[in-house]
Amino acid sequence: MSDRLTRFFGSRWGIIITGGVIGLLAALLQKAGNPPNMGICVACFERDIAGALGLHRAAVVQYIRPEIIAFVLGSMIAALVFKEFKSRLGSAPIIRFFLGILAMIGGLVFLGCPWRAILRLAGGDLNAILGLLGLTSGISVGVYFLKNGYTLGRSRPAPAIAGWIMPLIMVSLLVLLIFAPQFSEGGPIFFSESGPGSMAAPVIISLAAGLVIGFLAQRTRFCTMGSIRDVILMGDTHLISGVGALLVVAFVTNLILGQVHVGLVSQPVAHSNHLWNFMGMVLAGLAFALAGGCPGRQLFLSGEGDGDAAIFVLGMIVGAGISHNFGLAGRPDSIVDGVLSVGGTSIYGQIAVILGIVFCVILGFSAREKL
């Protein structure tokens, strides 16, 4: 029975159903209160968690997002049920941490992870096309390195407790969300009173949706970066059929719910600075490819005991702190006195993206093993 289920989840229908469920739940989470075109965004939600903990002080993006907690725990449950939970780590952790930081910096210049890029497109935000082109370009460079022997080396089996640290962190975050203690006057935990951080579906709904997605994604290895990589590397369309299903189902659900607004300017929590929408995602795509998974996949892996993926996730959360503290994150379009002000990123953000890409290229050439 377990083997048959594993085969089903590994089949094309398994991945298509998973993508469809994610698309459906994302659109519904937006309806239930999550920010526009942000039913689910792994990068944004981790950034909100960083804010809630006071790792950055951007007051509009601070909330302990239950979806992130539930992604890890849902994956953990699936891995335990199917006896796949396996504590392992040791594949160049410091590099993975740094790639996590860079991926977040790139993602926040664009204002989203690959999941949100697809959801933004499904909501009519055409800027997402630039982001997805950038993502594909970054992944293509990563594939070039992979073909030429790029590797971060092997992970090794680790003491069981290593694999439990990430689920434990998530349970702790859940406790902080529920009890919302204030640790010092004017200190964390912070919860946004306005802006995207204040917009949230009810906790129980977010948790339930996240658990379902975490479970399914662990079983099917759903990965947005991997979907593009596999097409370029192997001509394999397995994963991308799931991503396609996500886009189609989210779009149709958005249409039914009246959540589609086609256009380029003044899209919700987005900017129309084409160059930096593109460049931000080049960096993110390259960092994801070199680390072996999109931010969602890294969460799911961390739920099944992969300590290296957990390090990447922690890197992303720290990266969110750096992004906002140093003004690197993208600034959305805004209307000032009836005049459109196109957003984008600061000169520091631009420099950070370029330096990040340079680092990734040096890494790609240097971390090589003759195949």
Place this chain on the structure above:
Amino acid sequence: MIQVDVRGFSCPEPLIRTRNALKGLSEGETLEILVDTVTSRENVRRFLMTKKFSIEIEELGDGFKIVAQK
């Protein structure tokens, strides 16, 4: 017989290493691949199926051994 040990490598390295090993494989020769996770096992299995290999999977203490022959 060619043996490839891809234990501990993250996705998609097990597949790339398996694909590279195919190049050195002569007609009728057996290919053994050692993997440590179900993800790698399923990815490699799926890949070799598309290449028309017959496959046997053996469970080891710390992973799986995939034996493939064309």
